[in-house]
Amino acid sequence: MEDYKSIKIERQNPSSGVFHLRLHRPSHYNALTTELFAELRRALSSLDQNPDVRVIILSGSGKHFCAGIDLKSTASNFENLLSSERGRAGERLRREVKAMQDSITAIEECRKPVIACIHGGCIGGGVDIATACDLRYCTAEAVFSVKEVNLAITADLGTLQRLPGIVGFGKAVELALTGREFSGLEAKELGLVSTTFASKMELDNGVIKIAEEIASKSPLAVVGTKAVLLKSRDLTVEQGLDYVATWNSGTLLSADLKEAISARAHKRNPTFSKL
Numbered sequence: 001m002e003d004y005k006s007i008k009i010e011r012q013n014p015s016s017g018v019f020h021l022r023l024h025r026p027s028h029y030n031a032l033t034t035e036l037f038a039e040l041r042r043a044l045s046s047l048d049q050n051p052d053v054r055v056i057i058l059s060g061s062g063k064h065f066c067a068g069i070d071l072k073s074t075a076s077n078f079e080n081l082l083s084s085e086r087g088r089a090g091e092r093l094r095r096e097v098k099a100m101q102d103s104i105t106a107i108e109e110c111r112k113p114v115i116a117c118i119h120g121g122c123i124g125g126g127v128d129i130a131t132a133c134d135l136r137y138c139t140a141e142a143v144f145s146v147k148e149v150n151l152a153i154t155a156d157l158g159t160l161q162r163l164p165g166i167v168g169f170g171k172a173v174e175l176a177l178t179g180r181e182f183s184g185l186e187a188k189e190l191g192l193v194s195t196t197f198a199s200k201m202e203l204d205n206g207v208i209k210i211a212e213e214i215a216s217k218s219p220l221a222v223v224g225t226k227a228v229l230l231k232s233r234d235l236t237v238e239q240g241l242d243y244v245a246t247w248n249s250g251t252l253l254s255a256d257l258k259e260a261i262s263a264r265a266h267k268r269n270p271t272f273s274k275l
Contacts, residue, residue: 006036007043008061017054017215018208019047021114023129026062031070032125034096037103044106044114051274054215054222056110057207058133059117060126065138068124068147097156104158107132108230111223111275113214117207118184118193119200123147128155131162134226135210136193139203142184144192150179165233167191218256219275224248 008024021043023030030036047053060066081089107114107129116130118138124147130136146163148155155176164172167190175182184196197203214222224247232240256272263270 002042002046004039004043006033007039009043009047011052012208016212017052017219018211019050019053019056021047021056021058023058023060023066025070026060028070029064029067029121030060030062030126031067031073032100033070033073034100037100041103041106044110048110048112053112054219054275055211056112056114057117057211058107058114058129059204060120062120064120065116065118065122065142066126066129067121068126071151101157104128104132111226113222113226115207115211117203118142119203121145124151124155125157127163128157128159130192131159131166136187137195137197137203137207137210138184138187138193139200140184140196140198142187142196143181144184144187145179145181146176147179149177163192216269218254218260218270218272220251220254220256220272223275224251 004024006023006025008020008022010020010022012018012020023032023036023040025031025033025036044056047056081093084092113134114132116133116136116138118126118130118136119142120139122130122138122142122144124145127144127146130144146155146159148159154160160172160176163175166172167175171190182190184193187193188196195206197206228240228244228247231243235243256270259270259272
């Protein structure tokens with residue numbers, strides 16, 4: 001596994017298909033730097049191509065999930081842009097924003113399910129990361145904020161595009177325009193997270209249990225389910241049904257299907273090959 005400075009990848013159980021991807025700048029509350037964005041994209045690509053990986057748990061080291069963009073690390077870059085010729089500065093800034101967007105979108109593009117395990121603060125860019133994940137869980141005391149508007153920024157890494165589909169348009173508008181903080185309990189009420197846990201220990205144990213459950217299923221079926229769900233967001237029901245029919249025409253008649261039927265008939269747990 002590749003070495004990273006701002007990312008940590010672990011496999012707690014050598015026989016498990018569950019891998020942990022941690023934002024690893026605990027002394028900076030896992031604030032996002034250009035280096036971390038680049039490493040996140042590379043790490044997700046590596047995990048996606050690793051046949052041992054079936055589910056990824058994305059969390060933050062230390063006291064918080066993610067404090068958002070590291071403004072100190074980006075300040076000098078913005079100063080250079082402000083002193084540059086306007087047209088070229090704008091073109092360069094667009095490329096840098098697109099690169100950061102690509103790092104967040106890499107979560108969706110990863111074939112394997114990515115579960116956000118959130119504790120402490122999940123602020124600004126942290127919400128961008130969380131909304132790109134397939135499942136989200138948090139502690140009751142977690143704190144969320146779509147904070148960019150408070151910093152004179154229009155959020156541009158995915159929250160404004162993904163959050164409305166998760167919590168509803170009206171609720172997303174209120175959260176994005178006020179930039180207010182809200183708790184893990186409210187996040188559950190909004191539908192941003194599936195479940196809240198009383199403590200970080202309970203959160204970690206609960207999410208691992210969920211991840212192991214998913215990892216025990218056919219990797220072909222899991223990858224297909226994620227792909228079809230994401231694709232269907234942008235399609236009509238009729239188009240989505242046609243898409244999944246085409247998908248299953250290529251993957252349904254598999255060794256996994258035979259194994260699932262055999263396991264059920266013999267009342268045993270199925271064993272599926274790596275993808």
